[in-house]
Amino acid sequence: MKRCKKLISLALVLCMIMALAAPALAVDAGEERVVIGADLTEDQILTVYAQFGLLRGSVTELTVTNAEERTYLEGIVSDSVIGTRSISCVYIKILEEDAGLTVTTTNISWCTEDMYRSAMTTAGIYDAEVMVGAPYSVSGTAALTGIYKAYEDITGEELEEEAKSAAADELVVTAELADELENEEDAVAIVNDVKMIVDETEDMTDEELQEEIETIADDYGYTLDQDLIDKIIELVRSLEQLDVSQLQEKVQALQETLATAEEYAQEALTFGQKIVQFFQKIIDAFTSIFGGGDDEEEPEPTEAVTDTETATDTDEAAAEAETDTATETETESEAEIEAETEAVTEVETETEATAGEDTTEAVG
Numbered sequence: 001m002k003r004c005k006k007l008i009s010l011a012l013v014l015c016m017i018m019a020l021a022a023p024a025l026a027v028d029a030g031e032e033r034v035v036i037g038a039d040l041t042e043d044q045i046l047t048v049y050a051q052f053g054l055l056r057g058s059v060t061e062l063t064v065t066n067a068e069e070r071t072y073l074e075g076i077v078s079d080s081v082i083g084t085r086s087i088s089c090v091y092i093k094i095l096e097e098d099a100g101l102t103v104t105t106t107n108i109s110w111c112t113e114d115m116y117r118s119a120m121t122t123a124g125i126y127d128a129e130v131m132v133g134a135p136y137s138v139s140g141t142a143a144l145t146g147i148y149k150a151y152e153d154i155t156g157e158e159l160e161e162e163a164k165s166a167a168a169d170e171l172v173v174t175a176e177l178a179d180e181l182e183n184e185e186d187a188v189a190i191v192n193d194v195k196m197i198v199d200e201t202e203d204m205t206d207e208e209l210q211e212e213i214e215t216i217a218d219d220y221g222y223t224l225d226q227d228l229i230d231k232i233i234e235l236v237r238s239l240e241q242l243d244v245s246q247l248q249e250k251v252q253a254l255q256e257t258l259a260t261a262e263e264y265a266q267e268a269l270t271f272g273q274k275i276v277q278f279f280q281k282i283i284d285a286f287t288s289i290f291g292g293g294d295d296e297e298e299p300e301p302t303e304a305v306t307d308t309e310t311a312t313d314t315d316e317a318a319a320e321a322e323t324d325t326a327t328e329t330e331t332e333s334e335a336e337i338e339a340e341t342e343a344v345t346e347v348e349t350e351t352e353a354t355a356g357e358d359t360t361e362a363v364g
Helices: 002-021 042-052 066-073 113-123 143-155 161-181 184-195 206-219 226-239 244-290 301-363
Strands: 032-037 061-064 089-094 101-108 128-138
Touching: 032 042, 032 143, 042 089, 042 128, 061 143, 066 143, 066 161, 089 143, 101 113, 113 128, 113 143, 113 161, 113 184, 113 244, 128 143, 143 161, 161 184, 161 226, 184 206, 184 226, 184 244, 206 226
Parallel strands: 032 061, 101 128
Antiparallel strands: 032 089, 089 128
16 A cells, blocks of 8 residues: 555656656647737728738737836837827747747838848747738837737746847847848847847957957948947847846847848849840740841841832833834824825816816817
């Protein structure tokens, strides 16, 4: 009996150990959520669902308010950017492990897809498909709060507050950097390069960190103003509070994904150019066969002159033939007239002679 109790106790302990050893976050791929801005009208909500390619009611719907958005943005971005209403909306679906992050946007004017990807990595969100949209053009900074809310609702776990705050800070700093550089891709790349040295920055002074930031920016051909450098330094100090090794691992994976996407984009562009060239060759071939192209050869001037001269010679010969015919006709007419005149003269002479004979006879 005692032995049985010991076995039961041992089994319970093993179950507890296995429960503790199990992953804290187990999410089934395919889980979806939609987060709608609280201030949208019904028509606007339907517009956003159409952007997402979904029917309302087909996915669990959540709502995000402007007050919730301000939790992570207030103090790091101006009120004019945050606004007073919650407009941005989000769709998120969990993907298989190591599938990475895919992001698309509609009517988002300030934050780019790569900016969202980078910030989500900082927040601890991986392997998901995300769509960010709005019924009209908005900055998109507040959408990150909706992403947090959807992800936490799916997983049932809270993301670290420090990570969420750092990610929101990163999104704003990257967008401001993109404005200054006038290059969104380089802005994302510079911030990610800075994140890759966070394991070394903790022992650096702000002056030393600034030198590192300036060196990274210089590698891309930029000189940053002091205000932006100060904001990047503040961002780095926030990132130092996170799990740096995990952060850098995910950043490295993200950089590889972005590089691969760029390669695919270049290959697609090259392939498209080849298709255009192929069809241009077909058009040129048909043009050369059926004429009408700019490359059609003009007749040689000498040939044109020869043709003209030949035509002129032919015309002159015809004119001469007509003249000869007319001359012959006139000659024949004159001969006939002369013959007729001679005939008339003979008749008159004979008549006169006869008359003379008659007269003589009558008088004698």
